[in-house]
Amino acid sequence: MLAPDSFTDLLALASEGARHVEEEGVLSLAIPMAGGDPMALLPRLDGGDSFRFLWDGAPGLCIAASGRTNSLELSGPRRFELAQRFASASLNRLAGHGPCPPLARPRVLLAFGFFDAPLEAAPAAVPGVQAVLPRWQLSRHGRHCWLRLQRPLGGGITARSLAEELWETARHLERLSAEPPQFQPVGVALRSPWQEHYRRVAAQALELVQADALQKLVLAVRQQLTLTTLPDPLALLAPLRRHQGGSCRLLWQRSAGSALIGASPERLLTIRQGQLRSDALAGTAPAGASAAALLQSAKDRLEHELVVDTITAVLARAGLSPRRPRHPRLARHGQLVHLHSPISAALGHHQPLAIAAALHPTPAVAGLPRREAMAWLRSLEPFERGHYAAPIGWVDSAGDADLRVAIRSGTLEGRHLELTAGAGLVPGSAVDRELQEVTLKLGVLQQQLNLPQPPPIAAGLSL
Numbered sequence: 001m002l003a004p005d006s007f008t009d010l011l012a013l014a015s016e017g018a019r020h021v022e023e024e025g026v027l028s029l030a031i032p033m034a035g036g037d038p039m040a041l042l043p044r045l046d047g048g049d050s051f052r053f054l055w056d057g058a059p060g061l062c063i064a065a066s067g068r069t070n071s072l073e074l075s076g077p078r079r080f081e082l083a084q085r086f087a088s089a090s091l092n093r094l095a096g097h098g099p100c101p102p103l104a105r106p107r108v109l110l111a112f113g114f115f116d117a118p119l120e121a122a123p124a125a126v127p128g129v130q131a132v133l134p135r136w137q138l139s140r141h142g143r144h145c146w147l148r149l150q151r152p153l154g155g156g157i158t159a160r161s162l163a164e165e166l167w168e169t170a171r172h173l174e175r176l177s178a179e180p181p182q183f184q185p186v187g188v189a190l191r192s193p194w195q196e197h198y199r200r201v202a203a204q205a206l207e208l209v210q211a212d213a214l215q216k217l218v219l220a221v222r223q224q225l226t227l228t229t230l231p232d233p234l235a236l237l238a239p240l241r242r243h244q245g246g247s248c249r250l251l252w253q254r255s256a257g258s259a260l261i262g263a264s265p266e267r268l269l270t271i272r273q274g275q276l277r278s279d280a281l282a283g284t285a286p287a288g289a290s291a292a293a294l295l296q297s298a299k300d301r302l303e304h305e306l307v308v309d310t311i312t313a314v315l316a317r318a319g320l321s322p323r324r325p326r327h328p329r330l331a332r333h334g335q336l337v338h339l340h341s342p343i344s345a346a347l348g349h350h351q352p353l354a355i356a357a358a359l360h361p362t363p364a365v366a367g368l369p370r371r372e373a374m375a376w377l378r379s380l381e382p383f384e385r386g387h388y389a390a391p392i393g394w395v396d397s398a399g400d401a402d403l404r405v406a407i408r409s410g411t412l413e414g415r416h417l418e419l420t421a422g423a424g425l426v427p428g429s430a431v432d433r434e435l436q437e438v439t440l441k442l443g444v445l446q447q448q449l450n451l452p453q454p455p456p457i458a459a460g461l462s463l
């Protein structure tokens, strides 16, 4: 039975699934739904705790999820391997989920930190990885929409109660679907300065690349914004759909008061039916008539080539046969244009997170050589990167996966929003131009979050 389309069918599926639930196993049921926008419906999915996730690739795949049925949080150099093990075990132990279209498959959701471990093990620090098998998963692609519910049986939860909860929630959400989300505009009371410190450390980083101690360093800045009201993170994300069409809009809400939001233009890896794709994205200009000059800029081409070469070499070292385009193309993301090279390969027998471990962090967000660059980032950047530039996404029960790089992002803690943006320094870079580039990236992000603008951006800015 591909799609249970009556309650009787669903109940039969649930009862059959319940017979196969092992100890600590979870019953996972899904049904198709009419309509429904995951972004608008996420607040209506009560997962029993404060975890919420949104993956908004509209017009492609959108997923809203809430509640933790199983979860993992840990730090350390084995985080990718242990997250893969957790994901495979959680997905293999699900009972009740039969064949379903790819969009409806059960998924383990993943948010990594940029570094293996935070510098300080404070409770609010971002751990090396968080992995969640959610209670609710609402997924949509085109006109197709499915709702999935996953819970362990016992303690009053039976196959019947689960089937009823899923059926009734789907009908309830269908009735709500037409309601557009209502969001109030948010103001900015305060913006922290970052420019002076950046100038100093960027000059230091530039000396390192000019002296050949590093080939490239992607130095980031962080701006703290104090907002005038307490915003719903979804309120900040909603406008990005309009402004950042080609990106994937992301929300990772670990607890009620803390959320990562962003619109990532960069794919660390996507796996579909055994085919892998990774994006080399580096080299930036404001969108406009002069953006095509990026293709002729020696400094941007070098910055980009280092990323393409590294991704290709990492995949080849893992035993894959990567294909790369001969020349980069221009990719527009909102008001920014980047050099872009999609790299693809057949995945073979590899597990998605083993490849992610080898790829992260690419020189689009860290530098070269990787180990030295990471150490310099820790000493030059005056903040914890946390989720910034780290992989976030999902793996599903058939081995498909999608991990985006959390750039063009920020974290929201109550009324405090921290935005982070970086730019690659290579021989030929100039501190002033890099400062303009990160200013532009921060400004564009604020504009896209519908926040009032800092002093004019983009117009007339040539990088």
Ligand SMILES: C=C(O[C@H]1C=CC=C(C(=O)O)[C@@H]1O)C(=O)O
Pocket (backbone or CB within 6 Å): 218, 220, 266, 281, 282, 283, 284, 338, 363, 364, 365, 389, 407, 408, 420, 421, 422, 423, 424, 441
């Ligand atoms: C590290 C960031 O962007 C990367 C992706 C595209 C272009 C980049 C650049 O031109 O420096 C960066 O490599 C960021 O936006 O924070």
